[in-house]
Amino acid sequence: METLITDIKIALGDNDDFFIKRDYLIEEEVVFLGLNTLLDITKTKTTLQKQTESLILKGKTTQLLFNLIGDVFENDTKRAISSILEGKLIIFIENTKQFIIYEPISKSINRSIEIPTNENVIQGPLNSFTEDIDTNIGLLRKQLISKQLIVHTTSTGMVQKTNVSLLYLNDKVDQKLVDNIKSLIEKNNDLEITDLQGLSKMLEFSSWDTISKFNTTELPFHASQFLKRGRVILFVNQLPFALILPNLIWDMFIVENDRNFPFPIMIAIRFLRIIGILVALIAPGLYVALVAVNPEVLQIELALSVAQSREGVPYPALVEVIIMLIVLELIIEASVRLPKSVGQTITMVGGIILGQAVVEAKLVSNLLIIILAATTIANSTLVGTQSTTSIRLFKYINIILSSLYGVLGLVTGIVLICSYFASLTTFGKSYLYLNIERKDNSG
Template identity: 35%
Template sequence: MRKEESKSVTIQELKLKDIKVTLTYIKTIINSDKIQTLLVKPFFELKDISDYRSYLKSLMGIKTVSSEEEKDLQLAKGDVAIQLCGEIYLLPVQQTRVDSVNEATVETTIQGPRFAFTENLIANLNILRSRYQNPHLTVEVQTLGEMSNMDAAVIYDKTVVNSAVLDIVMKKLEEIDEPIVETTEKLQNIFTDGRRTLFPVSITTERPDRVVYNIAQGKVVIFINGSPFALIAPAVFWDFLTSMDDLYQTYWVSQFFRSLRFLGLLIGLVLPALYVGIVSYNPELLRSQLAISITASRQGVPYPSFIEVLFMLIMMELLVEASIRLPKAISSTATTVGGLILGQAATEASLVSNIMIIIVAAVAISNFSIPLNQMSYAIRIIKYVLLIFGTLYGLIGLAVGLVTLTFYLTSISSYGEPYFKIPIQRKPNELKGVTFQNGE
């Protein structure tokens, strides 16, 4: 069930006889040892209100606050508010937890932050708050799984969040009846029912800067204790082709690389089916020199182009899968050597043509250019569907397959948002309260 809204705000009262002091702070971003040493312990040792006030004023960095807005802003930055005799003091006690934080390994970038989320929920909230120092950041904590009882945090900025999306997310969370929910990937499958849709409608990411950027765009983020990935909803098709490097490069550089990713997606999707359609049905579309070169390359190959393409694509998928499963010390060497030996032996044995090796390599490289794995997996599967269309009906079948795929994508909705919606990127000065911190 949905719990009451929580901002991780703790209100601690210190009382001794008639003396009362109230401490207010956000527990996920402060150093609790400093509060105990600098505020709690001296309160009970001094025992006099005037002495305690004089002690507070002597602390380095302490200041008075004049408005609630300023107080909320400083709380979000890691200060503790001390209410004493009608006066409110602010003392910075922020702590950024880096003891259990690892570098990003799944979504690597050339520039930008290096830290990734960890499996500790409190540490993840600490990392997030240190980069999104906004008092409107809201955290709602729920318990998922009747047996696992894992804590899940729903995070959003209440001033910019899409309320319709938030209601859908909350409703889906309340309807979960799974006994064990231990990762955000599992939660993603529960939300979308993975048997009904192939394309992802939400993002799982390990990067704090991507989470911060999407929160500022009005999206909802979910963390689960024990999972190092955050779930971002909603996500449209174009979001999966956006790398965080696009934020750190100049406009034309980012547009160039984004165009390369779209080209890579198109190549990985249609090139195998296009090769089969042209070679088997419409070789007249090629220039005579290229057609003669392909024919000479396929001389001696005993199988039709469809079997040739399917064989090499499956072997490439097995090499990718082996590189994931093998130990890191030998995975790159084993798969590289295996791929070279396999390709050379296959061409010398006339099982495949030389042009086929080039096509498979181009498809593999193009798939790896997609920044987020969820979309890359979908494209790797859909290319086989288009390959079947191209095998059965040639280029006409490929065209029909692409049109059908386009209609299918336009019919999908992501938490009420059209899947082919073109997101409007906000300008940097519109992302109020957002801080992208580089490096550590």
């Protein structure tokens, strides 16, 4: 046993929160090892004492007591070290080669379940996922009480161990999809997973895809509905959201909370989101096309009004649009990075003052400010931060093509974007797939 303790001291002894304490348990001399930043040793010892006293009163033998307290191992230094790093308490038994891995009283270092911060819920459950993977699985199990819900958890990484959990409904999912994901996780088990790029690398997704293969949600209710439609859910420890595979284009327009409204209202809301993506993609390019290349398409009164709004603007329409779009992107990025207490105020006031100043200075037209404001609002109607970011990128393709070929270039850009969407697949499922839910043909 002394060799095991020495090996652990060599591995962890440089840490000030690592402790080794000798004590007695069931009249046996033992050694406690752990990290006092992850466990409460005082409360743990009190709980352990009460547990052993209760078992002694039931007449259990010493060896059986040890087995009932926790998992007993022998001469496994690697397991002991990894268990300590995970926050477990190691109990070495003197004069033997055995040690017990005990589940201690952990210190409260996890965030409590709170309302979502990135997804607004109008009508529906308000609890959201946290950074603790076990809590997230528990939230989903509480939301979806079914014996068909299957959970597979794997520890990945060589240096930094990270748990990755795969969840699916056994009677709804395509088993080939599950098998593909499992095989890739096992194949690339040594990769470090700390973000979505790392997970994409593990699942061998292209790093140059502008559309994310994952749809993300903070809401257990939404995750449970995706499971019912035959999707799979991935949880990564320390990531406070669920990753849904595969991601489909319709996820940008459909939110399960819409079903809390009357059916006509639900359809109208989803139709508004479709209008939103069209405005976000087309409006800036259409402005450039009609101003710079095809003004003859406009009625004479409207053409004169547009020309008057651009009177004195020294730049071509393309440069004018690109400059203002970049400024808007900076404002959006600043609103994300600034502290919440001042972020909204600074970006709103800055945007208003900046917009008014550039118009009065004759650097951009009044009409362009209206177009870009409508584009930004329309882009925000889409569901999911991953989707809105992608659409923000695609509109630049339409702007450039519109500046070269006018309305024809805009149409070409839309066709290219639709072709790109049609070319995307995730484990054999097209990005444009209409319904991934399996039909139950039994009885």
